[in-house]
Amino acid sequence: MQKKSKKKEAAAADPQTATSHNNNTIIKDSPPKIKEWRSDALDASNFERPAYLIDHLLFDGVTLLVGGPKVGKSILVEQMAHAIATGTPLWGNAVKTGTVLYLNMESDPSNAKNRRSAMGLDSTEKLYYVFEKALNLTNLETYLRRFKAKHPDLILVIIDTLHRIRGIHNTMQEYSYAQAVNDIDVLQNIAFKQDLSFIAVHHPAKNSTDPLGSQGIFGTVSSKLTLTRPKESIFGRLTVIPRFHPEWTLPLKFVQNPLMWVIDKENGGNENLPVFVSYILKFLAECEAHQFEGTCNALWLKANLANLCKNPQTLSRSLNDYMAVFQENNVTIKKGRSNGRRIICLKWHDF
Incomplete structure (x- = not known):
């Protein structure tokens, strides 16, 4: 009886391996090359948003x-x-x-x-x-x-x-x-x-x-x-x-x-401004001195922005995204903290 080669014996002993027709050892379920992202590297990365x-x-x-x-x-x-x-x-x-x-x-x-x-x-x-x-x-x-x-x-x-x-x-x-x-x-x-x-x-x-x-x-x-x-x-x-x-x-x-x-x-439609910006301007126009100061949650509720931003966190990101548009329309946005709370201040100048 012909003896098995050492390679075949090793492959047979290991359930995770198999021998191909040309006697090459194949690793079963061999995973593809996978890149791991460390959290600090991920946080430091810059990714382009869809244009x-x-x-x-x-x-x-x-x-x-x-x-x-x-x-x-x-x-x-x-x-x-x-x-x-x-x-x-x-x-x-x-x-x-x-x-x-x-x-x-x-x-x-x-x-x-x-x-x-x-x-x-x-x-x-x-x-x-x-x-x-x-x-x-x-x-x-x-x-x-x-x-x-x-x-x-x-x-x-x-x-x-x-x-x-x-x-x-x-x-x-x-x-x-x-x-x-x-x-x-x-x-x-x-x-x-x-x-x-x-x-x-x-x-x-x-x-x-x-x-x-x-x-x-x-x-x-x-x-x-x-x-x-x-x-x-x-x-x-x-x-x-x-x-x-x-x-x-x-x-x-x-x-x-x-x-x-x-x-x-x-x-409420406006061909010249994004709808989100139009809503904020309309809200500021009705505010005393055309300004608002408070939390994002308060702004979200008072400006009735639920249809545009599903929550205050989304509102905060939207304000950042449209910062340049607000500046072009003489609206300043400042963020800070007061009594442990995050405060946002919006003011419409030259109204």
């Missing part, structure tokens, strides 16, 4: 646009696409100009043409449409690589809708949370590899305001846009929820001629 494609509205990476049927999601993404392709500010917000690819998988050329006509949009060489149903998440990366080779300035791809691009004809109820997270991961990888961004339009499941557990899915996207409009109403609200920027809500109005969303100025 704007449309100031305060649309960010680099993957954005999930959520809204019920017939609320106007396609009109909204059409406006965003046109703004970026033509370099035209949207509602007063500056844009990053580049080529846009609109994967309009729930429409056809005739309907798309009629909608563009109803919206009064001018033609542009930097906006392309695809109506084919053959694209899916398995062949999308290859297709986009070829498209970008012809159009190097491609910066935004709109997917209308996420359910269509999946390439699997499950019903919405069968579309699980795990599947949705996996699909977003695919888009994130493509966005990173090809240096472009996505808007994925998504319908909530029936009788649900939380699409596929979108609070959990949000952890995988760069930002989320939620568009709401009561049935038969012309008024809507666009909630912008970035991962690394302040959350805020923009009041909108749906007009028919031309067909588009506009700022609802009657309900």
Whole structure:
């Protein structure tokens, strides 16, 4: 009987090893190279936040646009696409100009043409449409690589809708949370590899305001846009929820001629200022001497900022993020401590 080699005997004795066909010892479940971050190194690191494609509205990476049927999601993404392709500010917000690819998988050329006509949009060489149903998440990366080779300035791809691009004809109820997270991961990888961004339009499941557990899915996207409009109403609200920027809500109005969303100025909309800044200015205008001094919690409550900042901690970060805008509008923000409490002072000069 042939004796086992020492290498084979060692491999057989160790349950964590095996021998390949060429007698090389293989470590079972060998972990990949993993980098550990020490807390002080992590704290000392500087990471770039996602940049704007449309100031305060649309960010680099993957954005999930959520809204019920017939609320106007396609009109909204059409406006965003046109703004970026033509370099035209949207509602007063500056844009990053580049080529846009609109994967309009729930429409056809005739309907798309009629909608563009109803919206009064001018033609542009930097906006392309695809109506084919053959694209899916398995062949999308290859297709986009070829498209970008012809159009190097491609910066935004709109997917209308996420359910269509999946390439699997499950019903919405069968579309699980795990599947949705996996699909977003695919888009994130493509966005990173090809240096472009996505808007994925998504319908909530029936009788649900939380699409596929979108609070959990949000952890995988760069930002989320939620568009709401009561049935038969012309008024809507666009909630912008970035991962690394302040959350805020923009009041909108749906007009028919031309067909588009506009700022609802009657309900606090302002084309020249971020909504968060507008709310603070409105609050200071009503304060004695146009100033406030107190805790962030008191400011959050008195200025009624719950719709813009989910808690006082978010409010504090938002004030820091918009510090330059406040300074441009003659508002000073000072922070300090009094009787062991963190105090913030806001004053609107030259009111």
